[in-house]
Amino acid sequence: MAAETPSARAAVGEPMITLSGVEKRYGSFVALQPLSLQVRAGEVFGFLGPNGAGKTTTIRMLSGVLTPTAGRIVIDGIDIVADPVESRRRIGYIPDRPYLYDKLTAKEFLSFVGGIYGVSAEQIEARGDKLLRSHGLYERRDELIEAYSHGMKQRLVLSAALLHEPRVLIVDEPMVGLDPHGARKIKARFREIADSGRTVFLSTHSLETAQEVCDRVGILFRGRLIAYGTVPELLALRGSQDLQQVFLTITEEEAAAAGSPLGEDD
Numbered sequence: 001m002a003a004e005t006p007s008a009r010a011a012v013g014e015p016m017i018t019l020s021g022v023e024k025r026y027g028s029f030v031a032l033q034p035l036s037l038q039v040r041a042g043e044v045f046g047f048l049g050p051n052g053a054g055k056t057t058t059i060r061m062l063s064g065v066l067t068p069t070a071g072r073i074v075i076d077g078i079d080i081v082a083d084p085v086e087s088r089r090r091i092g093y094i095p096d097r098p099y100l101y102d103k104l105t106a107k108e109f110l111s112f113v114g115g116i117y118g119v120s121a122e123q124i125e126a127r128g129d130k131l132l133r134s135h136g137l138y139e140r141r142d143e144l145i146e147a148y149s150h151g152m153k154q155r156l157v158l159s160a161a162l163l164h165e166p167r168v169l170i171v172d173e174p175m176v177g178l179d180p181h182g183a184r185k186i187k188a189r190f191r192e193i194a195d196s197g198r199t200v201f202l203s204t205h206s207l208e209t210a211q212e213v214c215d216r217v218g219i220l221f222r223g224r225l226i227a228y229g230t231v232p233e234l235l236a237l238r239g240s241q242d243l244q245q246v247f248l249t250i251t252e253e254e255a256a257a258a259g260s261p262l263g264e265d266d
Contacts, residue, residue: 013041022071046214092161102146151182
């Protein structure tokens with residue numbers, strides 16, 4: 001029997017993230033128009049869009065940092081507004097600018113994060129060591145974080161986000177500042193996490209990363225979802241082999257239709 005592809009596994013997975021008519025307004029400004037989509041277990045989902053499209057707003061609502069103005073978000077069967085504590089136990093969140101305590105060691109930082117999630121000391125020790133080994137940090141676990149390179153800090157943040165064994169990993173711009181070797185390791189890790197039956201929701205400007213790692217993608221433009229499907233589906237839609245070209249074409253067409261060309265701040 002032929003090996004099952006990641007996309008095939010994602011297609012049969014249970015819904016892990018469901019957004020139903022989710023909207024975010026700030027007074028008269030609409031940051032996110034009603035958004036409905038579903039992400040399944042075993043899937044890496046790429047959330048793409050220019051600056052100001054509403055990606056980070058959506059990410060912050062998914063992670064419980066912001067409350068939707070309207071609509072419903074369900075994570076692993078838990079409504080995040082009705083039961084915020086339980087829903088956050090299901091989520092590992094890595095923001096675009098994660099904060100680390102430079103005067104702690106990696107082990108101390110994981111102990112701190114584990115305590116926030118109610119993970120026992122024994123579990124922190126066992127899971128922490130395993131994560132640090134898998135992310136190439138175990139030999140330097142007792143060094144202060146301030147001595148770490150940017151790539152090492154990114155891998156430590158990932159270790160901390162996975163420490164409480166979340167079902168969903170939500171990541172905002174994970175490749176910023178990483179060299180090609182570091183980026184490759186992080187991308188491979190995302191694929192491993194999804195292949196284990198969990199879900200990765202990835203917001204990124206890197207179209208190369210999305211094409212390489214993601215099973216499906218959604219393209220957001222000025223607060224509205226304008227394209228949604230598997231990577232092969234979106235490529236076939238425009239007869240291209242390059243997701244970046246598809247992205248540029250779709251967003252430029254949307255801007256032209258709105259009579260508002262893309263600018264530097266989009």
